[in-house]
Amino acid sequence: MFEVEKVKKDFPFLQQKIHGKPVVFLDSGASAQKPACVINAIADSYTNNYANVHRGVYTLSDQATEKYEATRKKVQAFIHAEHLEEVIFTKGTTEAINLVAFSLLENYFNEGDEIIITEMEHHANIVPWQLIAKQKKLTLKYIPVTDDGDLDLEKLSKLVSDRTKMLALTHCSNVLGTINPVKEIIDQVKAKYNLAVLIDGAQSVVHQRIDVAALNCDFYVFSSHKLYGPTGVGVLYAKKKWHDVMTPYQGGGDMIKEVSMHEATFADAPYKFEAGTPDIVGVIGLSKAIEYIEKLGFASIQSHEKVLLDYATQRLSQIKGLRIIGQSESKAAIITFIIEGFHANDLGMLLDLSGVCVRTGHHCAQPLLKRFNVPSTVRASFGVYNTLEDIDLLVKGLEKAMKMLS
Ligand SMILES: Cc1ncc(COP(=O)(O)O)c(C=O)c1O
Structure with a gap:
């Protein structure tokens, strides 16, 4: 009840x-409203627990780091990711998709490759692909939408080819409400082709249990603020096999192993993709939001x-x-x-x-x-x-x- x-x-x-x-x-x-437990966790973090993460040798920094990293574990369990390092914190869905697109540009996409998206995408899952398509002369193709608001999946088999390197589609349309049969789609394309699949979960993660391992997607992205959590935080699930193919999206503190005057080596994932001070308190707030959802x-x-x-x-x-x-x-x-x-x-x-x-x-x-x-x-x-x-x-x-x- x-x-x-x-x-x-x-x-x-x-x-x-x-x-x-x-x-x-x-x-x-x-953007969803926030329950008191999320608001209180944010206030408590700023009041009692605040310090930068991954840096200090003092107790408060350790405590903040512990809470921050505990959220990563919570997200891993929430979306059923196989490995902890597959959970990467971002600013939101938009940044997560940009991160994937641009970090794959150097080692993965070649001129003439194709990216398939759908007519029902949010701009966040259109424009990043347009940007890299222009840079590397890639072709962007669209799965059409029927009058009822479903994907016209008969067309998919005609669109996908050996040149297709990425299929990026929404799990749930933010306009039509349609929940796409992503598992069937992934099974269909992966049975025949060797391509990456990114699922935009911004709308779906709030309404249903997500199992990225069962879906067998390569990337899954969502925002905390639609999940009753704080703004400024998002999640990129990136399957481990991609971590070495992807080059860092941004450079800065916390994402390096060593820096000399002209060179840098990078930390392992997920830190390789988390340059700079993250939204520490936002991430901790996301943890509470997930707890809240799971309790319901x-x-x-x-x-x-x-x-x-x-x-x-x-x-x-x-x-x-x-x-x-x-x-x-x-x-x-x-x-x-x-x-x-x-x-x-x-x-x-x-x-x-x-x-x-x-x-x-x-x-x-x-x-x-x-x-x-x-x-x-x-x-x-x-x-x-x-x-x-x-x-x-x-x-x-x-x-x-x-x-x-x-
Ligand atoms: C389906 C979908 N994708 C992506 C986004 C972008 O999310 P954000 O603005 O949190 O990055 C939204 C936001 O409305 C969305 O509904």
Whole structure:
């Protein structure tokens, strides 16, 4: 039994009012609110435990290092990585994808090689590949999306070839909500071709248990801030076999073995890819967020979110002129829609006056919105703290907004 009212109380942010109305937060897909245990862990670290990591010989630095490295272990178990050093801390999903793209540039990609992505990618999983494609004359290909919002996987077998060096795709679309069958896709391409697969887990890691070993992906990336953890921290899972192929993404302190005037040798992974002082307290906060999620349990989170998704789909579908973009059978609790005759931004601004926070615009997925021929949409994305009443308030807010705009 998922006690949502109890869960809601864990989130101080949700206790406030906005424009005199209780906050209805429906933008967790952009960034989730933080439970008190995460906020307290951050405050406690800064108050009692703060020092730089991996450097000091004094107790406080040792304690900070211990907590920081304990998070790496926690993440390893959370995503079922085989080796501890496969967990690399980054600033977020975006940095993790850039790290992979640029660190593979020197030793892995050759002119004429191909990278396959999909039409439903967030810009974070498009632009880094475009950048390296320009630098090394690589070809970027796209798996198309069907009208329902699924990947057109029949096309994949025609796109992939001996020249394909990377398949990078999202596990869950931040716009359509579609959960892609990544395991089947990985099995299909790896059965025939020798290529790397990167999975963008920014949206999926919040909704389901991840097992990178079972998936057999080469890279898996996600951000702490969507997982009820602090901003400024992300995770790159990079399978061990890639560590020597990848050159350092950034140079600086903490990532070297030795430095002379003209040369440097590098530390082993993961430190080779973690130059400079990391977001120590953010990483420690991520640990608490994972503990929090695990305590709730993915089975109950998923059943709660399914109830929210079904109810929201049913209620929103009753609004005249409303069209849901993304009707896959396999969906996370994300609903994106347009209402004929109304601009998404106007609806979003008026919903705000009702205390309802939604995201409007292109959601950093311009090629996808172009595919669906819509310039701007409204997106409601749900988290563990959302209730059926939140959905009623969304619908009520939309009806009020439409009346005002008519
Ligand atoms: C699917 C997906 N990929 C990547 C990102 C980028 O994440 P971040 O901004 O945390 O780096 C997002 C953020 O919305 C996302 O939804």
